[in-house]
Amino acid sequence: TLNNIERMRGQLRSMGCMWAWDREAITCLPEFYKWTQWFFLKFYEQGLAYREKSAVDFCPKCNTTLAREQVWGEDRHCERCGTPVVKKELEQWFFRITDYAEELLEGLEEIDWPERVKRMQRNWIGRSEGASVTFRSEEGDPIEVFTTRPDTLWGATFMVLAPEHPLVDKLVTSEYEEDVEAYRYQASRQSEMERLSTEREKTGVFTGAYAVNPVNDARIPIWVADYVLMTYGTGAIMAVPSHDERDFAFAIKYGLPIIPVIDRPDGVAKSVVRQDAVLEGLEAALLEQGIDFDKRQDALYVTLQGDEEIDDYVDVVRQYVKPDAWAEVVGAAWLFIFSDEVISFDSVEADEEILKRCQVLAVDERWKGVEQARTAMELLNAVEWYGDVLLHTEYGTMINSGRFTGTPGDEAVAAVTEWLEEEGIGAHEVNYRLHDWLLSRQRYWGAPIPIVYCDNCGVVPVPYEDLPVRLPDDAEFMPTGESPLKYHEGFLHTTCPKCGGPAIRETDTMDTFVCSSWYHYAYVSPYYEGDVPFDPDKGDYWLPVDQYTGGIEHATMHLLYTRFFTKVLRDMGLVDFDEPMLRLFTQGIILGEDGEKMSKSRGNVVNPDDYVSTLGADSVRAFLMFIGPWDMGGSWSSTGIEGIHRFINRVWNLIVAPRSQSESAPSNEKIEELRRMTHKTIRTVTEDMEAFKFNTALASLMKYTNYLLKAKRTPVYATEAWEEAIHNLVLMMAPIMPHVSEELWERLGGPYSVHTQPWPEYDEELAADEIITLVVQVDGRLRARLDVPADVTEEEAREAALADANVQRHLEGEEVERMVYVPGRLVNFVT
RNA sequence: GCCGAAGUGGCGGAACGGAAUACGCGGUGGUCUCAAAAACCACUGGAGGCGACUCCGUGUGGGUUCGAAUCCCACCUUCGGCACCA
Numbered sequence: 001t002l003n004n005i006e007r008m009r010g011q012l013r014s015m016g017c018m019w020a021w022d023r024e025a026i027t028c029l030p031e032f033y034k035w036t037q038w039f040f041l042k043f044y045e046q047g048l049a050y051r052e053k054s055a056v057d058f059c060p061k062c063n064t065t066l067a068r069e070q071v072w073g074e075d076r077h078c079e080r081c082g083t084p085v086v087k088k089e090l091e092q093w094f095f096r097i098t099d100y101a102e103e104l105l106e107g108l109e110e111i112d113w114p115e116r117v118k119r120m121q122r123n124w125i126g127r128s129e130g131a132s133v134t135f136r137s138e139e140g141d142p143i144e145v146f147t148t149r150p151d152t153l154w155g156a157t158f159m160v161l162a163p164e165h166p167l168v169d170k171l172v173t174s175e176y177e178e179d180v181e182a183y184r185y186q187a188s189r190q191s192e193m194e195r196l197s198t199e200r201e202k203t204g205v206f207t208g209a210y211a212v213n214p215v216n217d218a219r220i221p222i223w224v225a226d227y228v229l230m231t232y233g234t235g236a237i238m239a240v241p242s243h244d245e246r247d248f249a250f251a252i253k254y255g256l257p258i259i260p261v262i263d264r265p266d267g268v269a270k271s272v273v274r275q276d277a278v279l280e281g282l283e284a285a286l287l288e289q290g291i292d293f294d295k296r297q298d299a300l301y302v303t304l305q306g307d308e309e310i311d312d313y314v315d316v317v318r319q320y321v322k323p324d325a326w327a328e329v330v331g332a333a334w335l336f337i338f339s340d341e342v343i344s345f346d347s348v349e350a351d352e353e354i355l356k357r358c359q360v361l362a363v364d365e366r367w368k369g370v371e372q373a374r375t376a377m378e379l380l381n382a383v384e385w386y387g388d389v390l391l392h393t394e395y396g397t398m399i400n401s402g403r404f405t406g407t408p409g410d411e412a413v414a415a416v417t418e419w420l421e422e423e424g425i426g427a428h429e430v431n432y433r434l435h436d437w438l439l440s441r442q443r444y445w446g447a448p449i450p451i452v453y454c455d456n457c458g459v460v461p462v463p464y465e466d467l468p469v470r471l472p473d474d475a476e477f478m479p480t481g482e483s484p485l486k487y488h489e490g491f492l493h494t495t496c497p498k499c500g501g502p503a504i505r506e507t508d509t510m511d512t513f514v515c516s517s518w519y520h521y522a523y524v525s526p527y528y529e530g531d532v533p534f535d536p537d538k539g540d541y542w543l544p545v546d547q548y549t550g551g552i553e554h555a556t557m558h559l560l561y562t563r564f565f566t567k568v569l570r571d572m573g574l575v576d577f578d579e580p581m582l583r584l585f586t587q588g589i590i591l592g593e594d595g596e597k598m599s600k601s602r603g604n605v606v607n608p609d610d611y612v613s614t615l616g617a618d619s620v621r622a623f624l625m626f627i628g629p630w631d632m633g634g635s636w637s638s639t640g641i642e643g644i645h646r647f648i649n650r651v652w653n654l655i656v657a658p659r660s661q662s663e664s665a666p667s668n669e670k671i672e673e674l675r676r677m678t679h680k681t682i683r684t685v686t687e688d689m690e691a692f693k694f695n696t697a698l699a700s701l702m703k704y705t706n707y708l709l710k711a712k713r714t715p716v717y718a719t720e721a722w723e724e725a726i727h728n729l730v731l732m733m734a735p736i737m738p739h740v741s742e743e744l745w746e747r748l749g750g751p752y753s754v755h756t757q758p759w760p761e762y763d764e765e766l767a768a769d770e771i772i773t774l775v776v777q778v779d780g781r782l783r784a785r786l787d788v789p790a791d792v793t794e795e796e797a798r799e800a801a802l803a804d805a806n807v808q809r810h811l812e813g814e815e816v817e818r819m820v821y822v823p824g825r826l827v828n829f830v831t
Numbered sequence: 832g833c834c835g836a837a838g839u840g841g842c843g844g845a846a847c848g849g850a851a852u853a854c855g856c857g858g859u860g861g862u863c864u865c866a867a868a869a870a871c872c873a874c875u876g877g878a879g880g881c882g883a884c885u886c887c888g889u890g891u892g893g894g895u896u897c898g899a900a901u902c903c904c905a906c907c908u909u910c911g912g913c914a915c916c917a
Binding site: 634 | 833834835836837842843844845849850853854855856857870883884896897898910911912913914915916917
C-alpha cells in the first residue's frame, strides 16, 4: 500500500496537482486508525455501536464470507470455487445511524449539494409514516407488523413472515416443518435484490399456524415468503391482497381470500393482459373494435371508459384469451381469473367444474352475468362474496370495516391509528428504509475493532490508553478464507483490561467507510497527538469543508456515513456545526476508450503516465476537462488528446513565434473588436469555471485562440489591445494548463508566478456587441438573418425584416396577424 | 426490480423556450515538400436544386406554444448505485 501511495504521489505531482502534502493522512497507518478506534469506543460508550446477529453471504467450501461482488451468476456461486453461496448468521457490529435518520433527512435542506444526490439520500433513508400493530398467534405470541395503511387492517386475510423471522421455528407445525425448512434454505440463496423484484413470481409456504387479526378477531393463516425482508420493518407483514399488489399476486397464486375494505374510486377501468396469455388475434381484435391499447414488452395495457366499451372489451377478451391463462382488470372495475378455460358467465351454472378450478372470481355489478356468478360463488363457497371488486391501492371510503365503515379516505388513516392507540393494539410509527450501518468485516485489512471478549466480564472495550490496537504485520495469509487475525495467536489472545484474566480479541475489522467518514478532519492536523482526533483551534479555522468533490457513486454511502459521523461529533462537542461539507460537486467517471468503465479485465485501462511523458501533463489535464461535462465523465480518446496538444502548440506559436512589425496602423474598429473578444471571453470563461463547466471554458479559450491567430496577421498585432489579449489568455489558461502557462507568462515578462496573479476581470461595456444578428421568422420558420445595430427599436426591426426579399416572398398572399418581437434576437411574423 | 441520470452529425459534445450541431476528433480537397510527416487553408447532418433557396432532421409516439433538443404525458434504450470493491 505504501508503495502504491508513493507511486500515486508521483503521478499526482507529475500532473501538477497542488495539494498541501504536509497535511496528507494515510488511513492504514496506526497513527491514523488509532483515532478511528477512538471513535468506535466513543460510539460504543454512547450506545451507538452494538453487536447483533446478521446474515452474510457465505461460501461453505471456502469457509468465508463474501462481498456481493464475489457472488457470481444467477445461481449465486462463489467466485473462487463455484460452490453455491448461502446466507449465514454472524455476530456483527453496527452503528446506530437510524437514530439520526430524521436529522439526516432534515439536514439536506441546509446544504448546497446537487439535487440528485439529495434525492438519492432521501430515497435511501426512505421515511414512511404509518402504524405498528400487534397481531397474535393462536398460541399468544405477539407478532408486530408495520403498515403504512392502517385503514386496510380489516382486509388483512393472512400474514407473512420473512424466512429469517425468529418466530418461524416456534410457529411452524410439524406437518409443515419440512416444507418451511426447504423454503428457508432456498431463500437464503437469494439476494435481497432478487427477492424484491416485482417482476418475479411470488413464492411462499404455509406454516400451519394461524394468527388473530386484533381489529376483528379474524383467524388468518401465517405464511412464510421471501418477498418479506427481515431488514425492513419488523420482518413480518399483514397481507391485504385487495389493496396491495404484492399481497394480491400472492393471494391469487395460493388461493387466499381477498376482501376489499376500501371502496373503489370512480373513474376508468384499467386492464393488463399478459401477452403470453393471448392468442394471436387479440391485438387485431382490439384494433378492429377501436379499443385503444399500449403494447409494452410483455403486456397489453388497456384503458377503458364507459360501460359500452367495457362490454366490447369483455367480448374480445373472452374470445381470445387462452384457456389456463389469465387476464386481470384492475383499478376501477374487475378481475377475471381464467383458470383452465375461459368462463362463460352466461352459463355459469352449467360450468361448476370449471368454476371450482378458479381461485378467485369477482365481477363488477355492471356486468350482466353477475347474478349467476354470485349464486355460483356462494354455492361453491370458493371465496367470500362481497359483490364488488378488487385490487386498487388508492385511499377511499372504508367498507367492510366494522365501526369504521363509511369513514372517508382522507380521515381513515388518522382515525384508525388513534383508535389503535386507545385500544393498545398499535401505535403511530415512522419507519425508515435506512438500516443500521453494519461495519464488521471479516477481513484482515481494516482498523481492528477495539473490543475484547472475556469469559468473566463479557464484552470489554479496549481502554483509550491502549490504543491503537495494531494490525500485526506478520499475519499469515493462509487459504482458510477467514480473517488471518483469527489464526494469529499473538493478536487473538490477550488479557482482559477489567479483570486481567485471559481474553480474546475481536478479529473483525472495520469497514473502510469508517475511516473515510472523518478523514477530512484529520487534514487540519494529521496524526494529532492530543487527546482528541484533531487540533480544535485548527478545526475552528478550517472546518467545515467549503467545497467537496467526489464521484456520484458515493451518494448514498460515504456521503451519508460522513454526515452521520459529523452529527455524532457535534453531539460529543467536538465540532459546532451540523454538516461536514457545505458544498458538493460530483464528478463523473472517465471511461475507457471503448466507453466502458476502465478495468484490468477489460484491458481498457489508460495509464496517465504514458501521456504525461509524451504529450505532457498539461495536455492530459486539459483533455480530461475537455472530454465532457465534469459531472458526467466521458470516454478517453487517444486522438482527442492530440487535438488538445495541438491547441497548446498553437497558443505557444501565437505568443512565442516572431512576426515582423506591421507597417500600417490598425483601425479603431479592429482594436475595438479585439477588445470585445477579449472581454467576452473573460466573461464566459469566468462563469464556466465557477460552475465547474470546464469543457465549455476550454472551448471558449480555443475559439479565442483561433481568433487571435487570425488577428496576429493584421495590424492589431503588438498594440496595447493585443498585449491585453495574450496576457489574459495566459492567465485564463493557468488553472488548466499550469506548466505551459507559467513558461509563457515568464516570456511575456510577467512577475513570478502566474498562479499567484489575480483572475482577469471583464468590462461589461467592452464586452457588449454593437452589431447583432436579427433572426427573422415567418410562422416560426427561419427566413432571414439581418445584421442590425444592437440598440435597434422594434419598429426599425420590423421595417428591416419586411424589406428582406426572402421574407417578402414568404409573406406574399398572407396576412400578418401579429408580430412576435424578442429584443436583440428575433422577429416572427405570424400569419 | 427499486432509486438516480442520460439519449443531439461518422465520434466526444455545444445550445437563458428563439440561428440546432459551438469547440474538438475523424474525413475530403488544397498549400508547402523530391516525397512523407508536421503545420497551415478550405469544405464536411441528409435529400433536392445550376443557383437563389426549399424540405427533412436532437431515441419513439402524443401534447402545450407564434416558436420545443429545451416544458408536459406515455413509452423505448443505455449508464450509475443498491449496503462486504472503495
